[in-house]
Amino acid sequence: MTDIPLSRPVDVPDRKPGSLLQQDARTKARNAAEKRFRLYGVIAIAISMIALVVLLTTILSAGSGAFRQTYLNIPVTLDAAVLDPKGNRDPAEMAKVLTVSYGRVLDAAVEATVARHNIQIEGLSEDDIDNLISKEASAQVRDRVLADPELIGQTVEFDVLTGGRIDGFFKGRVTMESAARDSNTSPQQLQLAQELANRGEIVTRFNWNFLTNADASDQRPEAAGVGVAILGSLYMMLVVLVLAVPIGVAASIYLEEFAPQNRITDIIEVNISNLAAVPSIVFGILGLAAFINFAGLPQSAPIVGGLVLTLMTLPTIIISTRAALKAVPPSIRDAALGVGASKMQSVFHHVLPLAMPGILTGTIIGLAQALGETAPLLLIGMVAFVRNFPDGLPGGLMDPASALPVQVYNWTQRSDPAFIERASGAIIVLLVFLLCMNVLAIWLRRKFERRW
Amino acid sequence: MYDTSHRVENAVTPKDIKIQARKVQVFYGDKQALKDVDVDILDKTVTAFIGPSGCGKSTFLRCINRMNDTIPIARVEGEILLDGEDVYDRRVDPVQLRAKVGMVFQKPNPFPKSIYDNVAYGPRIHGLARNRAELDDVVEKALRGAALWNEVKDRLSEPGTGLSGGQQQRLCIARAVATSPEVLLMDEPCSALDPIATAQVEELIEELRTRFSVVIVTHSMQQAARVSQKTAFFHLGNLVEYGDTDDIFTKPQDSRTEAYISGRIG
Numbered sequence: 044m045t046d047i048p049l050s051r052p053v054d055v056p057d058r059k060p061g062s063l064l065q066q067d068a069r070t071k072a073r074n075a076a077e078k079r080f081r082l083y084g085v086i087a088i089a090i091s092m093i094a095l096v097v098l099l100t101t102i103l104s105a106g107s108g109a110f111r112q113t114y115l116n117i118p119v120t121l122d123a124a125v126l127d128p129k130g131n132r133d134p135a136e137m138a139k140v141l142t143v144s145y146g147r148v149l150d151a152a153v154e155a156t157v158a159r160h161n162i163q164i165e166g167l168s169e170d171d172i173d174n175l176i177s178k179e180a181s182a183q184v185r186d187r188v189l190a191d192p193e194l195i196g197q198t199v200e201f202d203v204l205t206g207g208r209i210d211g212f213f214k215g216r217v218t219m220e221s222a223a224r225d226s227n228t229s230p231q232q233l234q235l236a237q238e239l240a241n242r243g244e245i246v247t248r249f250n251w252n253f254l255t256n257a258d259a260s261d262q263r264p265e266a267a268g269v270g271v272a273i274l275g276s277l278y279m280m281l282v283v284l285v286l287a288v289p290i291g292v293a294a295s296i297y298l299e300e301f302a303p304q305n306r307i308t309d310i311i312e313v314n315i316s317n318l319a320a321v322p323s324i325v326f327g328i329l330g331l332a333a334f335i336n337f338a339g340l341p342q343s344a345p346i347v348g349g350l351v352l353t354l355m356t357l358p359t360i361i362i363s364t365r366a367a368l369k370a371v372p373p374s375i376r377d378a379a380l381g382v383g384a385s386k387m388q389s390v391f392h393h394v395l396p397l398a399m400p401g402i403l404t405g406t407i408i409g410l411a412q413a414l415g416e417t418a419p420l421l422l423i424g425m426v427a428f429v430r431n432f433p434d435g436l437p438g439g440l441m442d443p444a445s446a447l448p449v450q451v452y453n454w455t456q457r458s459d460p461a462f463i464e465r466a467s468g469a470i471i472v473l474l475v476f477l478l479c480m481n482v483l484a485i486w487l488r489r490k491f492e493r494r495w
Numbered sequence: 496m497y498d499t500s501h502r503v504e505n506a507v508t509p510k511d512i513k514i515q516a517r518k519v520q521v522f523y524g525d526k527q528a529l530k531d532v533d534v535d536i537l538d539k540t541v542t543a544f545i546g547p548s549g550c551g552k553s554t555f556l557r558c559i560n561r562m563n564d565t566i567p568i569a570r571v572e573g574e575i576l577l578d579g580e581d582v583y584d585r586r587v588d589p590v591q592l593r594a595k596v597g598m599v600f601q602k603p604n605p606f607p608k609s610i611y612d613n614v615a616y617g618p619r620i621h622g623l624a625r626n627r628a629e630l631d632d633v634v635e636k637a638l639r640g641a642a643l644w645n646e647v648k649d650r651l652s653e654p655g656t657g658l659s660g661g662q663q664q665r666l667c668i669a670r671a672v673a674t675s676p677e678v679l680l681m682d683e684p685c686s687a688l689d690p691i692a693t694a695q696v697e698e699l700i701e702e703l704r705t706r707f708s709v710v711i712v713t714h715s716m717q718q719a720a721r722v723s724q725k726t727a728f729f730h731l732g733n734l735v736e737y738g739d740t741d742d743i744f745t746k747p748q749d750s751r752t753e754a755y756i757s758g759r760i761g
Contacts, residue, residue, distance in 0.1 A: 303567065304567045372604075374600065374602060374604035375604060375606065375607075376565070377562070377565075377598075377600055377604065378600065378604040378605070378606060378667070378670075379606075379616075380562065380565065380593060381560070381562065381593060381597065381598035381599075381600065381671065382593070382594075382597065382616060382617040382620075382670055382671060382673075382674060383590055383591070383592075383593040383594035383617060383620065383621060383674060384590070384616075384620055385590045388620055392616070392620075393606055397607065
């Protein structure tokens with residue numbers, strides 16, 4: 044802290060009675076100090092605002108591409124000879140036809156489309172044409188055909204995903220120069236894509252699939268989505284909500300209102316505060332040891348993630364709930380006891396409703412913290428590549444799933460630059476969730492706050 | 496300010512003893528706050544506890560309905576008999592006791608609920624009304640009893656905390672009265688009020704004593720003289736003198752009492 048000098052040093056002669064209109068040296072110095080301090084404050088705020096703006100613009104510009112996706116519109120002739128060799132439209136038989144066969148059908152369709160538009164490009168290879176569309180496209184068509192076998196033999200219009208490089212080209216990530224050095228694409232292919240776009244065959248649309256798809260392998264970033272991660276995060280939040288909130292609130296009410304003041308409660312209090320400061324990865328190790336190795340729960344399951352996050356969130360909820368209870372004036376407790384309410388009645392009828400806004404805010408902040416937590420989830424195996432959606436509740440809690448922050452971490456590890464875009468997109472989704480939770484916290488606070 | 500006109504002499508007639516305190520000692524940790532207090536509080540009488548700050552008068556008041564139980568380090572010895580039953584007996588549930596011995600606090604502390612709910616809370620938790628109509632009746636009686644009915648009858652659903660300070664304190668009195676207590680304890684009920692609100696509350700106390708016994712702690716000797724029939728003077732944890740209010744203020748027996756009422760200590 045700053046030293047406070049004596050108001051009048053001993054060796055200074057008595058101040059002469061001066062004019063009020065003139066500031067003396069001491070007043071000037073004090074005013075200057077205040078001005079300097081205000082300036083520091085403004086600078087500090089400016090720096091943090093700049094950091095925030097830079098962060099948000101970086102993420103938004105990098106991630107907005109994930110929400111747009113290019114599609115190639117092609118008529119596909121679903122050749123019965125290839126797709127249903129037995130010709131009896133038996134779903135079991137048709138399921139034996141793999142995506143490779145569909146790939147062949149699609150290759151023919153793309154080549155036909157290029158031929159129909161009569162696009163001539165020097166040095167354009169057949170591979171360039173076939174790789175215009177994503178490897179995911181054949182699975183896309185296969186799913187559709189298996190769902191509706193009547194389509195076989197007809198020519199159906201499909202919007203198939205374009206390849207990751209083509210998609211990147213329309214988003215500015217891939218250029219002619221980079222394509223020349225890239226073994227996965229070529230300038231000729233990009234030129235073809237441009238020609239098709241000019242003719243309206245390649246279109247860019249809002250990418251709902253990013254929100255609903257599961258993760259995809261390294262070769263097909265264009266098909267990767269955060270669907271499984273969103274579901275996994277939701278399941279975990281559900282577990283945290285169901286466990287941490289009642290346990291945390293009950294523990295704080297007991298500690299704050301009922302527990303005797305003695306050494307044991309002191310020790311418990313200190314330990315709860317310490318738990319809040321334990322690094323989250325430690326909770327991950329604890330979860331691995333306790334829930335997976337000892338209790339035998341499955342790896343990568345939202346139930347384990349939820350349990351670990353519950354342990355992590357409990358101290359936050361307990362501390363904020365106790366603060367909220369402490370802030371309720373004691374006169375309210377006296378008033379309730381004075382008319383003959385029991386301790387529990389005074390707490391539940393009077394103290395708790397008054398503490399509600401604080402409790403809710405603390406709880407939601409705890410949940411938001413849990414939603415963004417990555418480290419402990421890595422240790423319990425939630426970083427795994429999960430392609431299948433978990434089941435509905437409650438069985439889905441035991442199925443492997445991912446989580447939003449872990450998905451971000453996972454994608455930043457991949458080599459294809461298209462995954463950077465996906466990772467930023469997932470961060471945007473995560474931020475939107477957090478924003479919603481904060482808005483909810485503010486709204487609940489307003490709703491429960493009594494203005495009388 | 497010594498307005499004694501409303502205190503009719505014949506109102507003070509021999510009454511039954513409502514509360515008997517015997518050798519009451521209170522400790523806060525190691526510190527003794529109250530030493531060997533013996534006092535008989537009469538039914539249908541206003542008893543005032545006076546004395547300088549920290550003399551133990553509020554402590555003793557809070558012993559009567561066991562509000563000291565909420566202070567973890569407080570310890571009470573001796574016995575306080577309410578109608579011959581020791582309130583500190585192990586079998587006594589303080590919750591039941593507080594329904595019989597109501598309390599009004601120094602600072603008005605209405606619940607942050609409507610005026611109606613404030614008054615109805617006690618009857619509700621004690622099951623004093625079988626239906627809404629009965630509850631309405633109890634609330635109205637209590638508010639009339641606290642001389643507040645005419646001011647609030649049209650806005651019973653408005654928050655109790657929106658009333659003025661004096662009204663809030665009368666609302667707290669109504670809340671205490673609504674459970675039909677046998678004793679009403681008041682801990683400096685007027686210290687946060689202006690003179691007009693104080694006069695209203697004092698008038699109310701005069702009315703209340705026709706129905707039950709009122710014990711009031713006050714810093715104002717004038718107030719003690721105005722409202723009470725019996726006065727107890729506490730000093731440094733001792734009950735120095737207890738007697739008829741007129742006697743205490745006109746011919747105190749103890750030199751400390753005389754010093755206090757003449758303004759030399761306190």
